[in-house]
Amino acid sequence: MSGSLARSDRDDVARARTDGALETLVGYNLKRAYMLFQTDFRETMGDDGLTPRSFSALSLVVERPGITQSDVSRCLGIERSGLVAMIDDLERRGHLRRVPVPGDRRVQALQATPDGCAAYDRMLAEVRAHEARVLATLDADERETLVTLLRKLRTARKDQGE
Amino acid sequence: MSGSLARSDRDDVARARTDGALETLVGYNLKRAYMLFQTDFRETMGDDGLTPRSFSALSLVVERPGITQSDVSRCLGIERSGLVAMIDDLERRGHLRRVPVPGDRRVQALQATPDGCAAYDRMLAEVRAHEARVLATLDADERETLVTLLRKLRTARKDQGE
């Protein structure tokens, strides 16, 4: 039954090294690393800055002028409905505009404004600095390996049957 | 001003390869990879299965009998308050019990039940299978490298001044 534990036993437990099954699981370590990035990203961008998600959307719009919301949602793997408020916000900030497309009146192409492009360039620099900060403990090779492995994980997935 | 785009231009855009700044950012790739794991984890555990979080808590309790809620929250990097409902749930499932500690009446040590240990072993096997599935595109070396890099990212952080 062992209903209770002595104080010293608990202290031993607390001192145990962190080497359980959890540490061997990729998912767990992935989540912890992701949380690190998330937190620092938000601190970097400030209270009324872009979120990781809206930054990624803006990035897509800047780099692929004329992309539609549906395209963005597919590229980022998120729901179309979630994009509306985000694009509203980016438009309100003056970073982009919704532009009608002659050939298809259902669609509105997304076009970054000059100000939006400039703001994006500044933010991208900040984001790279933020990543350098969080990745400080890895050398250049390790960083590249990490990105490569993460991308491999994802891109290869699309091709599979599943 | 270029108010609108022709259909064919948009199609070109849609066909563009996915090689923008986003793909070079660790944070973005980390998030996408994390989403992959999360989704598959939940599918693996089923509708009334443990969440990634409660599984990690149970793992800690099984491997460090007598650990307290505060210890768990510190190990996992989450708030104490968030643990209460989780531990309630694990207790309701019969996986663990709250056990009074003689030396300190504020504390309740967490003790996995025999059933809880058995259930954990089964779940851990399922989780490992789930990880093997999601990691199918990486070979053994790559998987180990990935875990190592993710852990290095995190563990080294603690030691820093910040």
Added chain:
DNA sequence: TATTGTTATACTCTATAACTATA
């Protein structure tokens, strides 16, 4: 004063479903 467990609360994120207008 500090810590453990707890409650209440609010906020963010995000998906689902349904609607409309077009195609």
Added chain:
DNA sequence: TATAGTTATAGAGTATAACAATA
């Protein structure tokens, strides 16, 4: 019948703040 954009809504996840009991 399918797609783009939209709206409304609900649910999960999680943090914050406060409190009681104990140290």
